[in-house]
Amino acid sequence: MKKQLLFxxxxxxxxxxxxxxxxQVVEDFKPxxxxxxxxxxxxxxxxxxxRVQIAAPEAKKVQLDIGAVKYDLxxxxxxxxxxxxxxxxxxxxxYQLNIDGASVPDPGTVYFYGAGxxxxxxxxxxxxxxxxxxxxxxxxxxxxxxxxxxxxQTWRRCFVYTPAGYEANASKRYPVLYLQHGSFEDETGWxxxxxxxxxxxxxxxxxKAKPMxxxxxxxxxxKPGNSPFQSSFEDVLxxxxxxxxxxxxxxxxDRENRAIAGLSMGANQTMQIAMxxxxxxxxxxxxxxxxxxxxxETLDANIFxxxxxxxxxxxxxxFKAFFLGLGTAxxxxxxxxxxxxxDMMDKQGIKYTYYESxxxxxxxxxxxxxxxxxxxxxx
Amino acid sequence: MKKQLLFxxxxxxxxxxxxxxxxQVVEDFKPxxxxxxxxxxxxxxxxxxxRVQIAAPEAKKVQLDIGAVKYDLxxxxxxxxxxxxxxxxxxxxxYQLNIDGASVPDPGTVYFYGAGxxxxxxxxxxxxxxxxxxxxxxxxxxxxxxxxxxxxQTWRRCFVYTPAGYEANASKRYPVLYLQHGSFEDETGWxxxxxxxxxxxxxxxxxKAKPMxxxxxxxxxxKPGNSPFQSSFEDVLxxxxxxxxxxxxxxxxDRENRAIAGLSMGANQTMQIAMxxxxxxxxxxxxxxxxxxxxxETLDANIFxxxxxxxxxxxxxxFKAFFLGLGTAxxxxxxxxxxxxxDMMDKQGIKYTYYESxxxxxxxxxxxxxxxxxxxxxx
Numbered sequence: 163m164k165k166q167l168l169f170x171x172x173x174x175x176x177x178x179x180x181x182x183x184x185x186q187v188v189e190d191f192k193p194x195x196x197x198x199x200x201x202x203x204x205x206x207x208x209x210x211x212x213r214v215q216i217a218a219p220e221a222k223k224v225q226l227d228i229g230a231v232k233y234d235l236x237x238x239x240x241x242x243x244x245x246x247x248x249x250x251x252x253x254x255x256x257y258q259l260n261i262d263g264a265s266v267p268d269p270g271t272v273y274f275y276g277a278g279x280x281x282x283x284x285x286x287x288x289x290x291x292x293x294x295x296x297x298x299x300x301x302x303x304x305x306x307x308x309x310x311x312x313x314x315q316t317w318r319r320c321f322v323y324t325p326a327g328y329e330a331n332a333s334k335r336y337p338v339l340y341l342q343h344g345s346f347e348d349e350t351g352w353x354x355x356x357x358x359x360x361x362x363x364x365x366x367x368x369x370k371a372k373p374m375x376x377x378x379x380x381x382x383x384x385k386p387g388n389s390p391f392q393s394s395f396e397d398v399l400x401x402x403x404x405x406x407x408x409x410x411x412x413x414x415x416d417r418e419n420r421a422i423a424g425l426s427m428g429a430n431q432t433m434q435i436a437m438x439x440x441x442x443x444x445x446x447x448x449x450x451x452x453x454x455x456x457x458x459e460t461l462d463a464n465i466f467x468x469x470x471x472x473x474x475x476x477x478x479x480x481f482k483a484f485f486l487g488l489g490t491a492x493x494x495x496x497x498x499x500x501x502x503x504x505d506m507m508d509k510q511g512i513k514y515t516y517y518e519s520x521x522x523x524x525x526x527x528x529x530x531x532x533x534x535x536x537x538x539x540x541x
Numbered sequence: 542m543k544k545q546l547l548f549x550x551x552x553x554x555x556x557x558x559x560x561x562x563x564x565q566v567v568e569d570f571k572p573x574x575x576x577x578x579x580x581x582x583x584x585x586x587x588x589x590x591x592r593v594q595i596a597a598p599e600a601k602k603v604q605l606d607i608g609a610v611k612y613d614l615x616x617x618x619x620x621x622x623x624x625x626x627x628x629x630x631x632x633x634x635x636y637q638l639n640i641d642g643a644s645v646p647d648p649g650t651v652y653f654y655g656a657g658x659x660x661x662x663x664x665x666x667x668x669x670x671x672x673x674x675x676x677x678x679x680x681x682x683x684x685x686x687x688x689x690x691x692x693x694q695t696w697r698r699c700f701v702y703t704p705a706g707y708e709a710n711a712s713k714r715y716p717v718l719y720l721q722h723g724s725f726e727d728e729t730g731w732x733x734x735x736x737x738x739x740x741x742x743x744x745x746x747x748x749k750a751k752p753m754x755x756x757x758x759x760x761x762x763x764k765p766g767n768s769p770f771q772s773s774f775e776d777v778l779x780x781x782x783x784x785x786x787x788x789x790x791x792x793x794x795d796r797e798n799r800a801i802a803g804l805s806m807g808a809n810q811t812m813q814i815a816m817x818x819x820x821x822x823x824x825x826x827x828x829x830x831x832x833x834x835x836x837x838e839t840l841d842a843n844i845f846x847x848x849x850x851x852x853x854x855x856x857x858x859x860f861k862a863f864f865l866g867l868g869t870a871x872x873x874x875x876x877x878x879x880x881x882x883x884d885m886m887d888k889q890g891i892k893y894t895y896y897e898s899x900x901x902x903x904x905x906x907x908x909x910x911x912x913x914x915x916x917x918x919x920x
Contacts (some may be wrong), residue, residue: 198659208748220601243640258644263620264597266638266645267650272659274651280577282650295695298689305684306732310677322682329789334710352733353685410708 185210187246194271195285197286201270210286214268216257221262222439228257228284228342251491253527254355256281276352278346283355294530295393300326304359307350309406313398314383320349320403322411323359323376325366335412337419337541338375340399341533342428344451349380355485355526359536371537375411379403381428396435400442418482421540423447423530430455437470440480445540447485449532450496450524458498461506483539484514487532489522496524514538566590566625573650574664580649589665592625592649593638602643607636607663630870632906633734635660653733654799657725662734673909678746679705683738688785692777693762699728699782701790702738704745704754714791714813716798716920717754719778719910723806723830728759734905740913750916754790758782760807775814779821788806797861802920804827805909809834816849819859824919826864829875829903830909837877838883853889862918863893866911868901875903894918 191205191213214226214342219241222435225232228247235245257278258267267273268282276283294503311318328336341358343351352358358376365371383395411518422443424432431452435500438448454461477484482509488500508515517535522528570584570592582594593605598620604611606625614624617734635656638643648651655662681704690697719736722730731737737755744750759768762774787794801822803811814824833840842850850856856863863886867879879914885895896914901907 216643216645218641220641221643222599222641223602224643261640261645262599263599264595264598264600264640264645266595266640266643266648267652269645269658269660272647279648281648296687301687303684303686305682307682308680308797327793330918332791346639412708412711 165408181481188204190205192245192394195287196272196274196283197270198272203270204268204282204284204505205235206284207246210251210370211246211248212250212255212257212284212286213244214270215242215244216268218257218261218262223260223262225256225260227260227265228255230319232260234403239487242450250284250286251521251523251527252286253522254339254526255285255525256284258282275348275350277344277357288527290531291532293364294360295364296360297364297367299363301363302326302328302366304353307410309402311383311402313385313394313402314500317385317400318380319343320377320379322407323353323362323378324411325373325375327364327373328375328412333412335414336373336375337414337421338407338411339445339537339540340377340379340404340423340432341422342379342381342424344371344424344426344428349378349519350375351380352524356533357530362537364502365534365537372405372541374541375407375413377403379390380430381424390465393431395431396438399435400439404442416486418441418444419484419541421445421447423449423485423533423536424451425449425532426451426455426524429453434467436481437467443482444482446481446483447487447532447536449487449529449536450492450500452500452503453488454503456495458495458502461502463506463510466506471506471510471512474512477510477512483536484512485532485536485539486514486518487517487519487528487535489519489528491521491523547555549613560825569815574666575653575662577651577905582645582700583661583663585663585665586625589628589630590634591629591634591663591665592623593649594621595640595647595649596621597639597640602639602641604639605636606633606639606644612637613868624740625760629663629665629667630900630902630904630905632901633662633664634904635662636777637661639878654727654729655725655734664841667844669910671738672695672743672913673848674737676743676746678742679741680706680739681707681745681746686789688781690762690781691778692764692773692781697732697759697762699730699756699758700759701786702741703752704752704792706752707754707791714790714793715752715754715785716800716843717756717782717790718795718800718802718916719756719758719811719918720801721758721760721803721811723803723805723807726759728757731755735912736846742911743915744763744916751920753916753920754786754792756782759801760810772808772810775817778814779818783821796821796823798823798871799860799920800824800826802828802830802864802912803830804911805830805903808832812835813846814896815860816846823859823861824864825860825862826911826915828908828915829868829871829879830863831879832883833882834878835874837874837881840881841887842889846887850885850889850891851906853891854887856891859897862915863919864911864915865893866896866898866904866914868898868907868909869900870900872903884888 169384191207205213209299224235224243235243271282274279274283422432429448448541519528570586584592603614614622650661652659653662723855762777803810808827812832898907898910
């Protein structure tokens with residue numbers, strides 16, 4: 163027994179000496195799914211660690227900056243820096259490199275618009291990634307549409323998803339979902355990071371969602387001379403985008419065939435738009451956000467949003483589906499904000515569907531899952 | 542007279558001391574048109590110089606790497622590095638920053654795929670930029686289409702331009718132009734850098750080109766196990782892409798309503814495809830490239846491309862337009878390559894349209910102009 167203990171202690175000591183910090187890292191790294199063609203780095207391992215590598219022979223200090231933590235890389239004799247992060251949660255994460263104080267995109271990845279800039283992103287593979295995978299099912303088109311806004315007096319852009327069969331069925335008309343991004347993101351988010359087109363391709367192919375159009379616009383819209391905080395997005399959407407889409411595409415344009423949803427800032431915006439325009443939308447989806455953001459205080463339905471939720475029966479009649487989604491790992495204030503809103507809804511006797519995405523934070527995996535759930539309730 | 546000379550010399554000396562090198566730089570820099578929203582740098586001045594700026598407080602050396610020349614930046618007391626290039630030619634240029642030996646994208650620009658990577662690009666404003674400007678004319682859609690190739694056994698992607706009116710005119714059928722990128726570029730090039738959609742929007746609105754579809758695929762296609770040099774692009778295009786487009790969109794699918802064109806490597810590829818498939822294409826466009834690349838040797842029509850140009854009368858009958866374009870500032874071997882090809886064409890009595898883009902190099906302004914010319918000859 164003593165011998166066994168001695169052997170155990172020596173072995174443990176030897177291991178701890180041989181692998182001071184790397185002992186923790188599982189060496190099963192693979193190139194990230196969102197790398198540029200042919201690039202070996204960044205890589206992700208089974209723990210969700212992100213390993214980056216960059217040649218910077220003259221640099222003094224190179225860091226990986228992900229999840230608000232900076233990790234020092236180590237230089238080899240050839241001037242190539244390598245290092246990895248702590249395990250990250252499943253899903254999509256923005257990150258950057260810091261080279262002697264300069265914050266730059268990692269040249270290994272394709273780039274995404276988020277956090278207010280085009281920059282690097284990485285996927286920590288999700289166990290349920292199949293629902294947004296590119297599969298052998300009929301694929302719709304994701305189309306870029308430029309339009310001039312008389313309200314903002316600028317050129318703007320939206321993306322329009324048309325489901326498989328839209329081209330062939332030249333007489334068929336389709337319902338429409340208006341789907342908005344969050345703060346510091348733009349109209350490219352739901353296609354690039356959100357995989358909205360692939361989620362709908364898969365749902366429609368499985369018969370779980372009705373064929374529909376999805377319109378993804380830019381939630382930032384300001385009249386000339388106005389402050390960026392005076393948003394004109396509601397006017398742009400209602401007076402310009404919806405009429406344009408109904409004229410340009412074969413849509414069903416009654417309220418029963420029009421849905422709206424958004425994530426975070428977009429959830430806040432679209433809730434206000436849906437409540438201001440009961441004639442326009444029969445479905446609402448709020449992913450990781452409600453219009454009481456950032457407050458977690460108890461809501462008074464008599465005054466919140468000018469009393470729009472005061473008459474619970476009227477709200478129940480207004481919406482064929484009212485959906486709220488949240489990740490269980492979201493940071494404050496989101497859980498408290500959504501809870502305060504749900505408490506108000508419950509008090510008013512308003513029906514809604516509540517979905518929790520297991521172990522995901524305030525990021526795109528939460529929103530992909532929320533869209534997957536929400537789309538099945540529509541039309 | 543002596544006094545005047547003395548005054549002149551003193552003034553000249555004073556100026557030369559005060560403005561050692563910056564005396565040459567015209568200080569009318571403006572943010573580049575392809576900057577990320579809100580970014581002040583990079584900037585371009587009226588001479589075509591590119592000025593970049595990046596904070597890198599701990600760096601020893603930061604350079605701007607553009608047009609195969611590296612320009613040293615200078616650091617101010619806050620650790621911000623600034624500097625500019627020599628004047629660049631009108632048009633589109635890829636570039637990068639070098640920070641202590643690390644080559645990275647400039648965080649100020651949006652990113653483009655070219656030179657084999659997603660990275661920074663800049664526009665030196667062209668005097669004739671109006672023909673590809675985003676203007677108040679009816680706009681077509683630029684659509685992303687995922688498809689599975691049984692030949693390469695991979696998912697591939699193409700972009701499809703449908704002209705304004707395509708959605709509304711549900712019974713009308715349209716001719717199609719297949720348009721290819723160059724080497725180290727991909728299917729995003731003609732939309733992002735080439736502005737093919739805007740060029741056609743403007744031409745069609747002016748009545749100078751017929752409404753047409755444009756299909757932009759990826760010219761790199763390899764069967765599993767084959768070397769990247771054994772291209773299967775011709776098979777993918779002829780056996781998979783064209784049938785898919787004709788099935789999915791309302792096309793006119795006879796040879797008289799199908800054109801093909803490409804730039805550089807794409808010009809080479811599409812010439813071979815057009816000559817191998819006289820049943821499929823009635824129009825060819827080669828922008829900055831021909832299939833004798835990189836040779837500038839005299840061509841023997843009896844053996845070049847297996848004698849496909851041997852029978853000049855047959856070739857004249859085959860094509861309703863055969864177009865060649867070249868920039869007058871293109872580097873070797875392009876001018877010699879195209880000249881050798883034209884000499885062969887002349888000798889064979891084959892009719893073609895030759896267009897020279899004034900003072901542009903082997904870059905996208907040459908190819909935008911070539912498309913502008915070529916599209917007017919079609920259908």
